[in-house]
Amino acid sequence: MLLYNASIITPHRLIRNGYVHLTGGKIMTIGEGTLDYLSVQESIDAKGAYLLPGLIDLHTDAIDAEISPRRSADFPIDVAFRELERRMSGCGITTVYHSLHLGYTAAENNAQSKYSRREIFERVYALTRQRTLINNKIHLRFELSGIDAFETACDLLQKGYVDLLSVMDHTPGQGQVSVDSFIRMAVRQGMSEAEAWLDLAEKQATPTLSPDQLNTLLDLARIRSVAVASHDDDTAEKVDEMYAAGIRICEFPVSMEAARRGKERGMYVIGGSSNVLRGGSLSGNLGVETAIRAGVIDSLCSDYYPPSLLHAVFRLAGNGLALPEAVRLATLHPARAVGIDSLTGSIETGKQADLILVDLSEGTPLVTHTFVNGHLVAQATLQPQPELAWQA
Structure with a gap:
């Protein structure tokens, strides 16, 4: 598969109008501009969308x-x-x-x-x-x-x-919940302050x-x-x-x-x-x-x-x-x-083709394609807004 006309996010830079060639579930080639692979069975025009690691x-x-x-x-x-x-x-x-x-x-x-x-x-x-x-x-x-x-x-x-x-x-009393916040939450849930302090002591014991x-x-x-x-x-x-x-x-x-x-x-x-x-x-x-x-x-x-x-x-x-x-x-x-960076986590040659194409809809990111080990596992397309009768 060839993904082309993509804005590719590599670990340290953005490649405009880039392409990525996938084969055998791996990222084989990353480049800039256009490239024709006669042997590629399938290609996707990213239309400028961002190509990120999964x-x-x-x-x-x-x-x-x-x-x-x-x-x-x-x-x-x-x-x-x-x-x-x-x-x-x-x-x-x-x-x-x-x-x-x-x-x-x-x-x-x-x-x-x-x-x-x-x-x-x-x-x-x-x-x-x-x-x-x-x-x-x-x-x-x-x-x-x-x-x-x-x-x-x-x-x-x-x-x-x-x-x-x-x-x-x-x-409670350390970590995420301080003593004060625990007492406040317990009182809001219906305990008296005295009951809240007893509950705190029990939990701390x-x-x-x-x-x-x-x-x-x-x-x-x-x-x-x-x-x-x-x-x-x-x-x-x-x-x-x-x-x-x-x-x-x-x-x-x-x-x-x-x-x-x-x-x-x-x-x-x-x-x-x-x-x-x-x-x-x-x-x-x-x-x-x-x-x-x-x-x-x-x-x-x-x-x-x-x-x-x-x-x-x-x-x-x-x-x-x-x-x-x-x-x-x-x-x-x-x-x-977690020690899996030699396999995945970035767009680099030799790594698993775990990739996502992301389009921005009025600033909100939308995943249009998700690839796992080179397989397309999810796809979505924004539909054009239908013309309403009153607008016509």
């Missing part, structure tokens, strides 16, 4: 929301997986790390799903081994208070189900994994070459602790101090694209666009809204960030963080 989403909670979009409303896991794949391909995501939590009882109680966490892991993993539209991987989000789930987490890692591990601690258990989990990840991320680090000291444990990804730092320390340590620092698109944090924490401009966040993930990944890239570019730099946040940098 987006790589290291953290999205979308699979659980697709399985149980409402409390106790469960749909077949196979249906949820396939429909989510289709929607993600339309968003320009060609590699996704489905974020599945374990040991996080608050999330489990909120969903009240008929499926056990083990069932969801087993079935999603089985589906990733079948024919798929996009590259599907599993991100195990392990809650440190989930002592009862420790053996399951170890088993999943040993079986090779996990491609990325993050360790979380949602205990919940035991967490022992240091030996955490080291066991991290060692299993290292043996399997699984990248490990910390989650919601709020202080430089917390980042130092995670780094000392061998963790090299700092995911969702909640303060500029934590993000800056992660960058100083040479960690990959990941922020939410939903935060960028909305213009700030839902919890009043670190603004990701501000942190990107400060040079302390180098990667994006969608978190809870997959379409935000592409829109955040173009919002950042529209606000003055160089387009290749904005694109790297959602492609090459996440690929490097």
